Amino acid sequence: MQLTSLVTEIKNIGGERAKLLASLNIHTVGDLVEYFPRDYDDRTDVLTVAELKAGDSATFRAKVAANTEVMRAKRLVIAKTLLSDGTGNIEAVWYNQPYMKNNLKQGQLYLFTGKITEKFNRLQVESPEFEPLKPNGEPISGGRIVPIYTTTKKLSQKILRQLIKSVLEDVTPQLAEFIPEKIRRQYRLCERSFAINNIHFPQNDESFFMARRRLVFEELFLLQTKLLQLKGNIREKTACFKMKDADYSPMLNRLSFDLTGAQRRTIEEIIKDFKSGLCMNRLIQGDVGCGKTAVAMIAAYLTVKNGAQTALMAPTDVLALQHYKGFSEIFEPMGIKCALLTSSLKKKEKQAVYLALENGDIDIVIGTHALIQDAVSFKRLGLVITDEQHRFGVRQREILTEKGEGVHTLVMTATPIPRTLALILYGDLDISVIDELPPGRQEITTYAMHTAYYPRIYGFIRHEAEAGRQIYIICPMIEENEKMQLKAVTEYAAQLREGALFGLRVELLHGKMSNDEKQTIMEEFAKGNIDVLVSTTVIEVGINVPNATVMVIENADRFGLSALHQLRGRVGRGSEKSYCILVSDSKGKTALERLKTMCSTNDGFVISEKDLKLRGPGDFFGTRQHGLPEMKIANLYKDIDILKEVQQASVELYRGDPELDMEENENLRRKITEIFESGSEKICL
Numbered sequence: 001m002q003l004t005s006l007v008t009e010i011k012n013i014g015g016e017r018a019k020l021l022a023s024l025n026i027h028t029v030g031d032l033v034e035y036f037p038r039d040y041d042d043r044t045d046v047l048t049v050a051e052l053k054a055g056d057s058a059t060f061r062a063k064v065a066a067n068t069e070v071m072r073a074k075r076l077v078i079a080k081t082l083l084s085d086g087t088g089n090i091e092a093v094w095y096n097q098p099y100m101k102n103n104l105k106q107g108q109l110y111l112f113t114g115k116i117t118e119k120f121n122r123l124q125v126e127s128p129e130f131e132p133l134k135p136n137g138e139p140i141s142g143g144r145i146v147p148i149y150t151t152t153k154k155l156s157q158k159i160l161r162q163l164i165k166s167v168l169e170d171v172t173p174q175l176a177e178f179i180p181e182k183i184r185r186q187y188r189l190c191e192r193s194f195a196i197n198n199i200h201f202p203q204n205d206e207s208f209f210m211a212r213r214r215l216v217f218e219e220l221f222l223l224q225t226k227l228l229q230l231k232g233n234i235r236e237k238t239a240c241f242k243m244k245d246a247d248y249s250p251m252l253n254r255l256s257f258d259l260t261g262a263q264r265r266t267i268e269e270i271i272k273d274f275k276s277g278l279c280m281n282r283l284i285q286g287d288v289g290c291g292k293t294a295v296a297m298i299a300a301y302l303t304v305k306n307g308a309q310t311a312l313m314a315p316t317d318v319l320a321l322q323h324y325k326g327f328s329e330i331f332e333p334m335g336i337k338c339a340l341l342t343s344s345l346k347k348k349e350k351q352a353v354y355l356a357l358e359n360g361d362i363d364i365v366i367g368t369h370a371l372i373q374d375a376v377s378f379k380r381l382g383l384v385i386t387d388e389q390h391r392f393g394v395r396q397r398e399i400l401t402e403k404g405e406g407v408h409t410l411v412m413t414a415t416p417i418p419r420t421l422a423l424i425l426y427g428d429l430d431i432s433v434i435d436e437l438p439p440g441r442q443e444i445t446t447y448a449m450h451t452a453y454y455p456r457i458y459g460f461i462r463h464e465a466e467a468g469r470q471i472y473i474i475c476p477m478i479e480e481n482e483k484m485q486l487k488a489v490t491e492y493a494a495q496l497r498e499g500a501l502f503g504l505r506v507e508l509l510h511g512k513m514s515n516d517e518k519q520t521i522m523e524e525f526a527k528g529n530i531d532v533l534v535s536t537t538v539i540e541v542g543i544n545v546p547n548a549t550v551m552v553i554e555n556a557d558r559f560g561l562s563a564l565h566q567l568r569g570r571v572g573r574g575s576e577k578s579y580c581i582l583v584s585d586s587k588g589k590t591a592l593e594r595l596k597t598m599c600s601t602n603d604g605f606v607i608s609e610k611d612l613k614l615r616g617p618g619d620f621f622g623t624r625q626h627g628l629p630e631m632k633i634a635n636l637y638k639d640i641d642i643l644k645e646v647q648q649a650s651v652e653l654y655r656g657d658p659e660l661d662m663e664e665n666e667n668l669r670r671k672i673t674e675i676f677e678s679g680s681e682k683i684c685l
């Protein structure tokens with residue numbers, strides 16, 4: 001048997017069991033041995049029968065003292081026998097498991113584990129697990145700490161446990177080491193085969209801790225090493241010029257509002273970094289609408305004032321355009337030059353921007369992925385800002401910062417992530433949290449509605465539009481291909497224009513439009529010349545039109561919670577009461593739960609927690625959103641100390657042998673290739 005063999009090659013595994021295993025994502029022998037327990041039952045505490053008490057879950061040693069009887073009572077088949085150890089007797093019962101008669105041998109000593117109850121004044125143990133012991137009471141195999149797996153109804157703990165145990169006996173010699181010896185010694189990591197065996201069947205507490213530490217280290221180390229390779233560099237605190245002038249009061253006069261306390265605190269943190277003489281590497285986390293843009297503007301302002309350029313990268317054309325407009329409005333009157341760079345500019349326009357960036361005529365450039373093209377170079381790049389960063393590939397932000405020397409970076413996101421995940425993805429970075437919304441924000445009232453309510457929904461839209469306010473209608477992708485989707489939304493918009501919303505100014509925005517067309521539509525909407533904007537999800541992130549008060553989301557069940565929250569954040573930005581209407585006929589449990597959550601809270605933090613829960617255990621840490629593999633054993637909340645060691649180890653390794661070409665690293669290289677075979681291109685920051 002090989003680790004790569006399919007489970008069907010294991011003795012006693014037929015099609016049925018293979019299917020059950022597949023439902024646990026176990027396909028090969030290797031998957032099976034790496035299917036780690038979710039918990040353990042400590043059965044080192046073995047009681048005598050006399051010590052058993054009703055209500056306990058206990059482990060005790062006893063002989064089967066009688067023949068196992070099988071009885072029928074109504075629809076139940078009851079198997080019953082008597083257990084005894086010389087200190088007392090206890091009855092054992094199993095329901096609907098008549099084969100117990102053959103499984104238990106009279107006179108044989110077993111170890112039983114189960115819940116003790118009291119029936120008619122007699123102690124009983126119900127459906128206990130059991131395993132035979134040697135006559136001297138010693139276990140036939142392994143220690144007494146028993147693994148508990150996540151499993152399905154039809155595949156019992158016992159069967160899964162036995163399966164893993166027997167497979168391990170077979171393949172342990174094949175559990176090859178791939179962490180280089182030097183690292184293993186330096187970080188005191190036990191060998192792989194010891195770790196795999198002891199994670200399933202720990203001999204004692206100490207071996208369990210050693211095994212777990214090794215496997216957590218291994219999991220994070222593989223990931224971290226792969227990420228370093230993807231990034232192609234090591235981000236370290238590098239020296240950088242110290243900013244002298246940190247007075248941003250001229251900027252404040254140009255903003256139409258006072259900063260919130262949280263914004264001010266974040267700016268102070270940025271200024272401290274700017275003055276430190278080391279490169280800033282800072283993440284700003286703040287719920288939608290908390291005002292991250294103003295913070296970015298002030299950071300850009302200070303950078304320009306100190307003689308360097310700023311680049312702001314946004315994930316979509318629409319968002320880049322909006323930022324460009326906002327920045328130009330504030331900065332151009334102060335004599336600070338802004339430019340837009342997206343791939344849909346004409347060639348000539350692009351070249352003009354390239355030239356102006358190179359000779360320093362542009363102070364702040366705002367764009368999309370177009371910013372990372374080779375043709376882009378700066379006279380003196382001082383600050384890179386990425387907005388809604390989780391949309392970018394790992395390498396992309398690095399490429400941008402490499403276009404200058406001693407570049408500060410600022411990453412902005414509305415999606416909270418655990419500190420450990422931030423560390424894994426961004427390396428050593430500092431985090432500022434904007435935990436305060438600007439004053440005067442109205443709560444957004446959210447309703448979930450069936451399509452049967454369309455007449456009322458359209459009536460409400462008309463009512464709001466006639467009161468001078470604006471409405472978004474979001475249509476997610478429901479057709480298989482973009483062409484059909486485009487047709488569907490185009491028809492929908494036309495239908496509304498001529499039917500239910502007749503007389504209102506209804507326009508369409510979609511991803512296939514040219515930059516200019518998108519810009520025109522967004523500008524018209526921002527000016528109030530469009531009442532209802534029907535849009536595909538290009539609108540999702542960042543858009544800011546305070547007069548928009550209604551967000552209608554069609555097929556709302558198509559979106560995850562975070563996306564819904566982002567979308568809803570497009571309204572409630574002005575002084576008028578705002579509404580979000582989630583339209584869905586879905587009866588799916590998760591979908592309904594999501595809609596319910598949306599209706600009950602506006603708190604981004606609560607929503608992201610719920611989101612993690614609803615995504616299920618495999619994606620508990622939100623790693624999938626970033627394209628990372630599921631964590632099999634590492635706990636991203638608790639294993640931060642191991643992570644720090646891993647980071648140190650992978651950086652050292654990367655310094656000495658970035659491509660893992662050396663012989664001692666060959667196994668590691670192979671393992672990384674195997675694990676990240678496909679999908680690493682999807683890893684995003």
Ligand code: ADP
Pocket residue numbers: 257258259260263286287288289290291292293294414438439542544546573
């Ligand atoms: P996000 O953090 O989601 O990117 P924005 O930066 O787009 O949010 O800001 C949302 C809205 O709040 C904008 O209209 C912005 O002008 C406004 N805003 C930002 N800061 C303040 C503040 N301190 N007081 C009032 N309004 C503010």
Ligand code: MG
Pocket residue numbers: 292293387542
């Ligand atoms: Mg934003």
